[in-house]
Amino acid sequence: MSKKTVYFKSTNLLIEEIKKQNNIEILKEPNSLIKLFKKQTFPDIYFHSGILDEKAMKYIKNSKITISNSFSVKNLIIQKSKLSSEKIEVIYPSINIDYKNIDELKEKYIEKFDFFPTTKLIFFTAKNFKTSGIKEFLEICSSITYPDFRVIIAGSKQQIANLNFSLTKYSKLKDKLILLEDYKNIDELFLISDIFILPTQNKTFATNILKAMFCECVVFLPINNDAKEIIDVYASMERVNDPSTAFKIDAVLYDDRELNKIKIENKEKAMECILENNLNKFNQILSQI
Template identity: 45%
Template sequence: MQNITIDFKTKTKTINRLLEKPNITKIKKRTLLDKLTFSKKEYAQVFFHTGNIKKEDALKIKHAKKIIVNSKKQKQNLLKRFQLENNKIEVVYPSIDVEYKKPKDVKKEFCEEFDIDIKNRIILFTAQNFKNSGSKEFVDIISSLNYKYFKAVVAGEKSEVQGLKFQMSKLNLDEKMIFLNDYKDMDKLFLAADIFVLPTHTKAFAKNVLKAMYCKCAVFVPSNCSSSEVVDVFATMMMPSDGSTAFKIDALLGRKEDLKFIKKQNRDVAKEFTIEKNLEKIETILQSV
């Protein structure tokens, strides 16, 4: 086996698993002695790039034999900025790490916990930064729904949730809303939900979209977000404030078979992005280094 050095900006579970292999090591950082003696800086053969490009990232990108990014949008940005060969950059979408359980059983448990009629559909919104992730647009969508039998679950840090709750206090949506502060079992929420809506303003790949798909949810995400690359046209919002989204959700809420089909389809797509599947893809890429 060929020995390969890698570097990365974020140490994920997938990278941890990769580093368990005897022929793969992280490139060593330069020591103070290296700098003082002006020894030549070494760069990794494979660089896992995410996020914004810093000065040191540009050098790593330039010297790497292969660059692995988590979206086609990010690949196009690097190709354009650095004038690289197309085959130097590979796309591997983020890995999913969820203990899958039957959504029907989890939903029953969730409904009992919060005294919800199990006939209700559950629409989920959760994010780290509510404003940037489209909390206002989510509220607008919920306010526009005509279907009666649903509950909208908003989960996140206490300060974020309470802030949104206060903003919604005059909208008369209390009976439709469930606000969860610092909820411990987020996987449970995704497994219990029927629809996940993320009208985000950010371009970065939102892993929660893949997570929701893996947990058998219908999803809606704007085309500006890199996560839109893994969903179909129906699930793609033209913009965070896309007025047709409420209409689409209403249609799904009222058509059990259509919702069931989309949920199954999403899970089938997302199963290709487990840690094991992604490791296989990365190992194939490394063979070409």
């Protein structure tokens, strides 16, 4: 059987796994000299990411199938390219987390960070604190009335250093903050946390939302982000500084039954996006070309 060709602008977990398959050939971007004297070849499958610019549109229109990471992006592609829906497939970002026993893991962190077994943990992490809403996150946490919670913030040394300059404005959180620089075991922080809030300004699918859901966190995310497609209405924020978010968080923190119900539902949704399942989805698409 002949190999199928794949092209992508930026790699991810799924693409790295696909590259290992014997039936796949990765198409390389031709250099300018080749472009001048040779007709450009296009892949069977194009993984779209980033801006829908002229180059992206060329690949979308000339590939047999384009894969996007959300239905929002798919709809935008269809709108701009006028292609049929069948030519655009959606595979959400992949999760590949070593799932550990949460209760055992939490015991380790109770001793490490000195909080009670009943303490609820609210988590924030991002590559870019500012655009991911660190200011809004801290304001939301400052408005929570539930007494027994701690706030974990993990980022680069520089991000945490910059954050320290602005923390005087959030005196209510003074004794609740756990700041972690260049922390190695980020996945463990997702696993021990109860709530993950990401008041991001970015539209691109926030993969940390999927991670948090897989790790049984209740999540909160603005509706401007493409990851809104996988969360329920309760978890949606109308805007990054939505005043209702703190009330919603209080509601689930005061109701253990509802908190655990949402956690289980989120895990079930996120399970659909584990790497193995996404690889199966890709190979199913591949088999139909």
